[in-house]
Amino acid sequence: MNGARRGWRWRHNPLRRRSDVVEAWTVLAVGSAVFVGAPAAGLAAGRVAYDDARATSVAQRQERHQARAVLVADAPPKASWSGPGAQASFRVPVRWETASGATRTGTVRVHAGTREGETTWVWLDRQDRLVAAPLGGTDLWTRVGSVAAGTGAGAAGTAVLVGWSVRRRLDRGRLAEWDRAWETWDGPERGQRGRRMA
Template sequence: MAGETPPAQPPPGPPPRPLLWRWRRNPLRRRTDVFQAWLGLGLLLAVLAAAPVATVLVADAARRHYEDTARHQALTRYETTATLTRDAPRHPEPGSDEEKKTRYPGEVRFVTREGRTRTTRTEVPPGLPAGDEVRVWVTADGEATDPPLTREQVRSRSMGWALLAAVGVALAGAAAHALAVLALRRRNLADWATAWAETAPRWTTPT
């Protein structure tokens, strides 16, 4: 219909711009551009400041947790000698490096500290015949379990959580920046539509 204002079209994509263009004065720079520049800088500084703090705090908390776990495991687990009740499966590549690392589940029998005979399942090297003795870690209930955490395991797990904390802070900063940029883009498009609604009638003539 004559006299109707055509719908606003989004502005064309920006041409390549020099680095730090938002910091330079120019007639096309918007207040949202300046705000985005300061926001990006602020988030970067916040991430750089928070990441080391989060890393240290998480690493310390994880270390204390795993040290407590290791102490509890040392008090509630013990190593004993057990006898294999059945032949362990043979590895398809005898004598290989893979065979040395492979373990198969096997049934073993052992005597607890209380003098009771118990049977449980644990991981044993391949090819062992029934009657061979193996060393196993068991709980106070007589169940096979893993040995207590070592210092190296405590250290590596603590460092793993510290790394996750640092990455988490960085991802949080990146997500906050992405959401802010999206909001600013919507604001810019809304301002563009408003400006077009005021300008388009001057360019349209009744037919």
């Protein structure tokens, strides 16, 4: 009985209206978009983002190189409130030598408690200026994941919004239809309603 009630919009019957058929197809389209289209869009966008991120990573690795730098100050100690396993880091001034032998200084992030005189690896561009590490590892996958998730969620949200808009429009049309039917109907309940309102 439940299945019969649930699928009544798909079967021909005298009570089925055109708006019921449109609503049934809208629900099917929105469901397909949310459960099939949105994941497919997310995967496609993630693939494009991955290819783009890989190309960016390769280009950055060609333009950047690593060098050893010496800390010229102590990093603050790890705070007691930071919790177990937390890797606190601080910006500390460092000094490095360029390929031509010139000395440069700048600030980089190092782990808490690193002492003056210790060395760390830094990334430099072709002019031996400090730059961020090339895109890779966790950063690459975070970028790809956020693009894929954002695209999938956006596609699903758009489908749901379109379905909701269609449903609202159909409901307004059905209400207008009922109002027109009520105006033209001359049954006993209509007369009683008129007397009550008067």
